[in-house]
Amino acid sequence: xxxxxxxxxxxxxxxxxxxxxxxxxxxxxxxxxxxxxxxxxxxxxxxxxxxxxxxxxxxxxxxxxxxxxxxxxxxxxxxxxxxxxxxxxxxxxxxxxxxxxxxxxxxxxxxxxxxxxxxxxxxxxxxxxxxxxxxxxxxxxxxxxxxxxxxxxxxxxxxxxxxxxxxxxxxxxxxxxxxxxxxxxxxxxxxxxxxxxxxxxxxxxxxxxxxxxxxxxxxxxxxxxxxxxxxxxxxxxxxxxxxxxxxxxxxxx
Amino acid sequence: xxxxxxxxxxxxxxxxxxxxxxxxxxxxxxxxxxxxxxxxxxxxxxxxxxxxxxxxxxxxxxxxxxxxxxxxxxxxxxxxxxxxxxxxxxxxxxxxxxxxxxxxxxxxxxxxxxxxxxxxxxxxxxxxxxxxxxxxxxxxxxxxxxxxxxxxxxxxxxxxxxxxxxxxxxxxxxxxxxxxxxxxxxxxxxxxxxxxxxxxxxxxxxxxxxxxxxxxxxxxxxxxxxxxxxxxxxxxxxxxxxxxxxxxxxxxx
Numbered sequence: 001x002x003x004x005x006x007x008x009x010x011x012x013x014x015x016x017x018x019x020x021x022x023x024x025x026x027x028x029x030x031x032x033x034x035x036x037x038x039x040x041x042x043x044x045x046x047x048x049x050x051x052x053x054x055x056x057x058x059x060x061x062x063x064x065x066x067x068x069x070x071x072x073x074x075x076x077x078x079x080x081x082x083x084x085x086x087x088x089x090x091x092x093x094x095x096x097x098x099x100x101x102x103x104x105x106x107x108x109x110x111x112x113x114x115x116x117x118x119x120x121x122x123x124x125x126x127x128x129x130x131x132x133x134x135x136x137x138x139x140x141x142x143x144x145x146x147x148x149x150x151x152x153x154x155x156x157x158x159x160x161x162x163x164x165x166x167x168x169x170x171x172x173x174x175x176x177x178x179x180x181x182x183x184x185x186x187x188x189x190x191x192x193x194x195x196x197x198x199x200x201x202x203x204x205x206x207x208x209x210x211x212x213x214x215x216x217x218x219x220x221x222x223x224x225x226x227x228x229x230x231x232x233x234x235x236x237x238x239x240x241x242x243x244x245x246x247x248x249x250x251x252x253x
Numbered sequence: 254x255x256x257x258x259x260x261x262x263x264x265x266x267x268x269x270x271x272x273x274x275x276x277x278x279x280x281x282x283x284x285x286x287x288x289x290x291x292x293x294x295x296x297x298x299x300x301x302x303x304x305x306x307x308x309x310x311x312x313x314x315x316x317x318x319x320x321x322x323x324x325x326x327x328x329x330x331x332x333x334x335x336x337x338x339x340x341x342x343x344x345x346x347x348x349x350x351x352x353x354x355x356x357x358x359x360x361x362x363x364x365x366x367x368x369x370x371x372x373x374x375x376x377x378x379x380x381x382x383x384x385x386x387x388x389x390x391x392x393x394x395x396x397x398x399x400x401x402x403x404x405x406x407x408x409x410x411x412x413x414x415x416x417x418x419x420x421x422x423x424x425x426x427x428x429x430x431x432x433x434x435x436x437x438x439x440x441x442x443x444x445x446x447x448x449x450x451x452x453x454x455x456x457x458x459x460x461x462x463x464x465x466x467x468x469x470x471x472x473x474x475x476x477x478x479x480x481x482x483x484x485x486x487x488x489x490x491x492x493x494x495x496x497x498x499x500x501x502x503x504x505x506x
Contacts, residue, residue: 001255001256001257001455001458001459002254002255002256003254003255003256003455004254092494095494106410106411152444152446155408155409155410156408156409156410156488156493156494156495156496157359157408157409157487157488157493157495157496158359158417158447158450158486158487158488159426159427159445159447159485159486159487159488160426160427160445160446160447160450160485160486161444161445161446161447162446162447162450162451162454163451164411173412173413174412174413191405191414192412192413192414193405193413193414193415193457194411194412194413194414194415195458197411197413197415197454198415198416198454198455198457198458199458201415201450201451201454201455202254202256202451202454202455202458204446204451205254205448205451205452205455205475206254206475222458222459232412232413233411233412233413234410234411234412235409235410235411235412240409240410241345241348241409241499241502241504242409242410242495242498242499243409243410244502245495245498245499245501245502246494246495246498248498248501248502249494249497249498249501249502251494
């Protein structure tokens with residue numbers, strides 16, 4: 001397996017066609033997995049926003065006031081409003097915002113980014129429907145390779161951020177090893193491997209976070225011939241005990 | 254960046270020296286990151302156990318009884334006892350066991366494995382101190398490369414398992430991008446990248462879960478010249494709101 005970045009990608013603007021930019025620079029093969037940072041997908045889809053576009057609701061004002069009391073820093077209620085509009089549920093409101101996006105991803109501030117935006121805007125929303133974004137880019141690429149839209153986010157229990165998939169196309173989200181046997185011939189019971197998350201994490205090792213500006217990686221020589229799997233990546237709340245626990249929890253500093 | 258598996262690794266037995274096995278088969282270079290599945294480290298360290306070695310406490314019997322009521326399947330109180338002995342805290346006792354190991358990792362059943370054990374034993378405990386295991390293996394390898402001990406585990410919010418690091422040596426756990434600038438020259442605020450977890454996830458894409466028996470991968474052409482970072486990978490409970498929430502939560506089916 002090899003992972004390499006695509007060189008020469010320009011600053012992406014609203015309306016840009018990422019598939020044709022990639023095909024013209026360095027067209028991915030049908031068996032390469034194309035991992036694209038969500039930031040450039042968001043920019044191409046016109047998801048940059050200025051804060052004045054958001055009118056804070058009473059709830060957004062409450063949240064900003066409470067976060068300000070906790071941290072001592074000024075918090076912008078318009079930013080809280082943007083997070084509310086991008087979310088279907090707030091899992092943690094205090095001491096920070098952890099929410100469920102409309103497409104099922106759970107992240108701090110609904111994954112809204114305040115760095116690397118440029119273009120005069122203040123914030124960058126995640127793509128509205130990253131699975132649809134991945135489908136569109138995959139279909140428009142000459143060789144229709146698998147495409148993953150990645151984001152970086154923190155996680156419970158473990159410090160630091162890592163790359164995860166928020167959209168994918170032409171590849172299952174998970175690889176199902178159930179029914180496979182181990183070395184002693186016993187059947188493996190519970191092994192569903194979240195391959196799109198592992199591919200996003202691997203790509204994040206080469207794309208970097210900083211000013212290097214290499215938002216796309218190709219994973220070569222990896223795609224197996226058979227990929228039995230499924231398309232579920234975001235847990236249903238019924239089987240997510242952590243999410244259930246957070247619903248009943250309140251921060252008490 | 255390239256990732257490849259090491260071919261020809263025999264079934265590991267208690268007492269085996271993994272470093273000399275790797276050096277004799279395919280010695281890793283000083284700049285390769287060596288990712289080793291915890292299962293073979295456990296086997297080499299004699300962490301295979303038979304269930305009759307565990308005498309269930311009253312608490313283990315209670316847990317097994319409750320899990321049996323939930324699932325309708327027989328649950329072995331000796332297994333519950335093994336999980337208790339490998340844990341400092343139970344975060345979820347019902348409907349499954351999620352615990353904190355002695356070395357700070359949070360996983361289902363304290364990461365105890367019931368597949369791929371062989372050798373007449375029933376279960377395989379995680380290495381007792383995987384950071385120490387990684388240090389020992391790194392030091393004994395000819396070129397003293399970075400070493401990561403990996404495990405696969407599930408996670409909140411997201412379906413499926415992925416590779417994570419439970420031990421590491423000669424490489425920081427996280428890479429610190431704070432202070433770096435984005436394309437607009439603004440300073441990035443909160444970006445600490447859990448590189449050892451991303452490397453473990455990447456390696457898991459090539460080592461496989463099943464009977465292929467390739468428990469070691471080398472990550473080549475990746476190690477950056479400078480790796481400013483830290484060695485914290487397991488969150489302190491004070492900053493882990495999910496862990497706090499779980500302490501107050503009870504399952505109610």
